[in-house]
Amino acid sequence: MFSKVLVANRGEIAVRVMRACEELGVRTVAVYSEADKHAGHVRYADEAYNVGPARAADSYLDQEAILDAARKAGADAIHPGYGFLAENASFAEKVEASDVTWIGPPSDAMERLGEKTKARKVMQAADVPVVPGTTDPIETPDEVAAFGEEYGYPIAIKAEGGGGGRGLKVVETPDEIEDQLETAKREGEAYFDNPTVYLEKYLEAPRHIEVQIVADQHGNVRHLGERDCSLQRRHQKIIEEGPSPALSEELRERIGNAARRGISETEYTNAGTVEFLVEDTVASETQRADGEAVDGEFYFLEVNTRIQVEHPVTEQITGIDIVKEQLRIAAGERIGFDQSDVDVEGHAMEFRINAENAAQEFAPATGKLETYDPPGGIGVRMDDAVRQGDDVGGDYDSMIAKLIVSASDREECLARSERALKEFDVEGFHTVIPFHRLMVTDETFVAGEHTTNYLDEELDPERIDRAVEQWGSTEAAEAAEEEVTEREFTVEVNGKRFEVNLEERGAPAIPTGGGGGETTERPPQATEETSGEEQVAASGEQITAEMQGTILSVEVDEGDEVAAGDVVCVLEAMKMENDVVTERGGTVAQILVGEGESVDMGDPLVVLE
Structure with a gap:
């Protein structure tokens, strides 16, 4: 077993991995961005290293910074958690080429299964049903239109490196192709460093069923039952449960065997999840009471070459600690149980x-x-x-x-x-x-x-x-209604001067000295760069940011005529794209933000007149 593991992630999954390490007597190393210097995973770890500023691309996605932290800490293994670099085959390859062990599947298996078009080819070869779609990347709107003519609408445009609903866009009509294709590529680049996309026939009302897999370096593959992840919003899972309330025992066995069969063909090791879409399985309460379920067709969706957010569901109904299995498998140990030993008992649900x-x-x-x-x-x-x-x-x-x-x-x-x-x-x-x-x-x-x-x-x-x-x-x-007062101070520590900015909610405005001992509220200081902006903002209607985030794109130009409901810009917040729309029509008088800029809640974005 390892002596020290660096967890290349943050938040609850980082702590989850660290707890498993602690129970196995393994020391832990955290990495953190400037925004996370006081975060829970930093508090929990035995030691921690700063890997960059708040922006994920400059910290948690900085491969060299992560590897450098592992070298400094003397870690002998890296666990990636989920998200960030967890399914990045190039990063896994860099770790494999170093003196540090990668706690995950081999990079070549990640390459075959983590990129969806290659995974479809692998599963087809293993006689696993797949949704009608492309096995080669799509580049142009014309290719999407041709697919629509052959298979009909709606069409799913999916980022090759995507997951969790990121980089998935649904095209309902030909008019939507260009915009949705561009958005899917942009999300793939932003979240997975891979703008490649492919197409699938979009199944409009399926169940989303996934099978948990563990596989060791000695050829042993086990599945740990299924989870039902059908309750989703915009393809984002919200509640997961296991076992599925919609599957018959016969269909459950078929799906589990298909998952094992597909994984066995790939020389895959460590934990992973094989996801399926299942149609026509909804059972009525009466049918379930009688032990019945309506069997349907199932189709391979994708393989997640990592631990899943919802892995605790499986742990609760099988009693198997999946993270510990990951650690043991990466250390070269055999899986300690047979498929017949996997016993699903009871029911579990996870609420994000x-x-x-x-x-x-x-x-x-x-x-x-x-x-x-x-x-x-x-x-x-x-x-x-x-x-x-x-x-x-x-x-x-x-x-x-x-x-x-x-x-x-x-x-x-x-x-x-x-x-x-x-x-x-x-x-x-x-x-x-x-x-x-x-x-x-x-x-x-x-x-x-x-x-x-x-x-x-x-x-x-x-x-x-x-x-x-x-x-x-x-x-x-x-709290949202309280005013935020910003206070600036200059402090001196050990002969060095520092500018300190503090924010206080509900605080009174800072007064300035006036004649006769009276105080007056400090007026805003107009400058040559800002005075014109303030005058325009004051004379028009501002469209403001409803949340903190980053401007992905500005969809209008100054002088454009807009109608109520038109999109003026796209704001990314917490990995979600949000359209900023107008509440009334008008003329765009001024654009106050640009692509890539960070904004806070309430910041003016566009001014209408």
């Missing part, structure tokens, strides 16, 4: 606790954790890296924690989940807890009849609004 306002189309939220009191009791597990008083910014993914609930069966799991979510107290900003509380009592979800399009197309949004109003954070709304 995202810093988002579900009533505002799940817009990302930021702020200070004024209260953080997670639930406990039998069958309740928390995976997190935050504590009360921590600041949650908008630089990274919006997930702050995961609540995993397990019980003897699905009915008890739902009841226990309802209890745990009611106990979960978070104040300071909005989270999706009210949404989860709604879902565990929702008739369609409780019946297990939901598909991947249920949230986006069938659930009444007003029900989400009412849930947030009833169970949402009141402090989040109050």
